[in-house]
Amino acid sequence: MPKIVFLNEGKRAHVAAGRTVLDVALELGVAIGHVCGGGGTCSTCRVACVLNPENLSPIQPNEIAYELGENVRLGCQARIEGDVGVRVVPIPRAILV
Numbered sequence: 001m002p003k004i005v006f007l008n009e010g011k012r013a014h015v016a017a018g019r020t021v022l023d024v025a026l027e028l029g030v031a032i033g034h035v036c037g038g039g040g041t042c043s044t045c046r047v048a049c050v051l052n053p054e055n056l057s058p059i060q061p062n063e064i065a066y067e068l069g070e071n072v073r074l075g076c077q078a079r080i081e082g083d084v085g086v087r088v089v090p091i092p093r094a095i096l097v
């Protein structure tokens with residue numbers, strides 16, 4: 001089972017391959033935005049994959065549209081396929097209201 005570590009909160013878990021980063025973050029109580037509920041349309045669930053970004057599923061077209069930057073993914077679209085380390089990207093409050 002792959003391991004994911006949320007480096008900014010020191011939380012970690014072994015998870016079934018194929019789960020999304022957002023699902024696991026919410027299960028662990030990691031503070032992460034998810035305004036659209038995981039639909040891939042709000043971009044508030046951004047995570048920077050700082051360890052083994054190649055172990056996340058391929059980038060989806062809607063992620064490309066957001067121009068997220070190198071190794072930044074939407075947590076609701078990125079599926080865990082191997083060990084990874086991520087940091088939640090803080091979203092400015094202005095975007096959330």
Ligand code: FES
Pocket residue numbers: 022033034035036037038039040041042043044045074075076077
């Ligand atoms: S929760 Fe909205 S894009 Fe991921």
